Amino acid sequence: MKKHWKSLAERNTKSDTHSKNDIPKGNLEQLLDIFDGDQSASKSNRRDFLKLCGYSLAISTVLASCENSVQKAIPYLIKPEEITPGKANYYASSYVNGSDYCSILIKTREGRPIKIEGNDLSVVSHGGTSARVQASILGLYDTNRYKFPKIEDTKASWEELDQEIRKTLEAFKNSNEKLVLLTPSIYSPSSRQIIKAFQQAYPNIDWIQYDSSSSSAMIQANEMCFDKTGISEYRFDNADLIVSFDADFLGNWLDSVEHIRQYSKKRKLSDANTSMSRHIQYESRLSLTGSNADYRITVKPSEQALLMAQLYNEILILKDKDNYQLTDSSEDIKELAKELWKNKGKSLVLAGENDIDKQVLVNAINFELENYGITLRVxxxxxxxxxxxxxxxDLLSDMKSGKVKGLLCYDVNPVFDYYKGSELAQAIKKLPFSVALSKEPNETSDLFNYIAPDNHYLESWNDLEPRTSRYSLMQPGIRPLFDTRQFQSSLLAWMGKETDYLKYIQNYWEQNMYPLQAAYPNFISFWQHTLQKGVFEPKTDSVFDTKFSHQNMDELMSEISKLSASDGVELQVYESIAIGNGSMANNPWLQELPDPITKVCWDNYLTISPKQAAELDLETGDVVELNSKAKFPVYILPGQANNTIAIASGYGRTVCGVVGKNVGVNVAEWISFSGQTRQNITGNVKLQKTGEKYELAMTQTHHSMEGRAIVKEATLSEYLNNPAAGNEVDHEFDNAGIYEKPNFPDHHWGLVVDLNSCVGCGACSVACQSENNVPVVGKKEVIRAHEMSWIRIDRYFSGNEDNPEVFFQPVMCQHCDNAPCENVCPVAATTHSSEGLNQMAYNRCIGTRYCGNNCPYKVRRFNWFDFTKADSIPNNLHDIAEMTIDLKRMVLNPDVVIRAKGVIEKCSMCVQRIQDGKLNAKLKGKPVKDGEIKTACQQACPSGAIIFGDLNDKESQLVKETTSKRNYHLLEEIHTLPSVSYLTKIRNKISNQT
Structure with missing residues (x-):
């Protein structure tokens, strides 16, 4: 049969269900001859050609309609009571990924989770989230996950797997051969009880916990100093002065979500509160925390221990206590000691390195400053x-020596992220028995005999205790998508017990948690209310009695006094804000999230100081070889300490989904073991320029201030003298336009961003992406400035390039009342609503991009390609089947239109949420209350930097912020009248100091 087609794409498809016999032969052949360039057919006159074209258009429409797949809507025959089609349900739960924790709400639509929100009822996370928490929803629909159990890489049933594993476990038990259960830190009370029961059933099994990002030094230092094993609870909201030695507590150090909330709470300014904490940061790499500090001092890692010892010594001198013979302290250290002494009981000193000596020193400093019990508690x-x-x-040593005969590995990937991963891989291959309890394939599970796939956390039940006496519950938002089973249920099955983990948790809570409260008369009522809230935080009496005791303090200070800074180049390995330890490397939202400082995505790279780059004749994008082992592209980073370099871990995955595979380079081998802990610092490394070039995907280069007052700043002393400091020319252009100021009688929606609270973490960007179905475009398109993010966080430097000040500014559509985009659109696709929103009619947009060219803020995005497959038509039954089971489409928000290629899109201020809030208020017969409607970026922000509301509501928090003297709009001189405004950045420093 001769194939008929209406485009080259259709002509090249494999399927062909129609022939030329379906329409009159002569006309079709004549038309095809014309399209094929046949000379005899081209003699037809113009009128005949147009007739044929019109006829062919009608025929092609018929053919296309025949090829479209049938979309079937299956109604609820028996509708679940809790589900109302078109209305979202929320379930309180908890996010867990190794040591990452957050109390959350799961938003579901028609039984499928589509969005993660923070739980306001939690005193730990306080409703905040991180970029990784927001992006975790995508992992549920990752087709790379294990879909069924495996025995020797062959599909098996759970019955077959359980039978074989139970038989093998019994055999090793009878022969008393050592097995090891390797897990991340387990802070689930019921899970710990199951593991202990598992060890009782099989006494030959040892349990080892492994954290890819270690805090072992803090645990051991607290044990040495206070006889309490564990990590202290930090309270940044009680600290007037924070001194941090390389602790990136706003980034990846311990619990950034909680720390950001506490930190920003102490730094918010208003007419009622004119005080803020002071933050001093010592570090080598310009971190997210360092970029937010009031003062930042660049030091090499090898210099920090001596500085901390000198600081401790100066505090002892101020207290008239016995001190130590050290080299003379600098004036800066002496002044810092005095300032800390003035703030004793209200200060906090931190150390980020996994070094026991440094952690002992900060424990001693905080104790002498009387901070325990106020800003931190053991x-x-x-x-x-x-x-x-x-x-x-010890585990690796025992495996290599043959003492360990089997390994059960749950939710960790040490072959990838352990510094001796290659040795561990060889040891695993020699084991006669190995079981992986992982969600998805990784470098470690790929070597195991048995695969017992674990559920995604959104499919799981669990309980957690992230802080002492702070409990939370995890409940599933959906049934398991694949034939997987929870880790805890697998252990119960291998013990021959009931595998219903939910019943196990309920029994545990009835025995252990229910007696801790008196509000509910029976357990069922207590359980239901706790499950609904997601958290249980009983009141516990805690008598604080912390006494510092370190028998080897004299020896420690003596050893530190002999230290001297290294002359060579020092390498620091750190975790990126997005990818973390690499377990979420297959998540495209995180891969495309720009690093807060460098604004690079889809890669790791080697950061180097401008001075050292000049000495080595390096530019950003040059490739260097590190110790003749590995090659890295260079990024010249202002603020990097000289003779230091830094590289992010978590990249270089080899057993991973298509998104994260072979992205970047694995740097785990550059971590070392010293004393009792793993160290992420390597001294005396060598760099060699290769002459090669590598193109990095950087988003910050796409936008610039161009000398305009986009970021406004002042010091605290200037602000106290003049609340409009740094913003003196505000509102100068109120009457600059030729148009009358528009009037909005009902609502006038607006938004304020407090630059003093925004830390640049990126949670808002991923939340917007999740809420509004914003597509990922990939590295090549980012390089071409085609990224689609609706909200970007611009990063600006000022001052000396060796140690600049850093400013973050979230920028989204400004929803201008005099919008330049609206005047130039030839088809009125972008219009202004009666409530002050700049709207986009996607079906009307023809892609001229005039609006984007005329937007002074460059916040409009153009769909160059069909990233969301919104207009894709399947060509055959195979493609139809593929679209049917495309799990990633399940994450799409049905309240937001899926945009096809060729249209402009941008921030809508979450108009779908606005409409939902208005409808709910209408049903209640009440006006919309301030705070009832939250945009996705506002709700995700852990610092509370974004305030949304109605500018017509004079009692709203938004109006209070807009009337502040710190409030300003971007590019006021062009009189676009934005509905988005900003609050001036204030730093707590003396005006004449840098």
């Missing part, structure tokens, strides 16, 4: 990290 501990590094060292 009796109330963080429980998300419990692993000790020595245990992993």
């Amino acid at each position: 009796d109330k501990q963080l429980k998300t990290k419990q692993a000790k590094d020595e245990d992993m060292e």
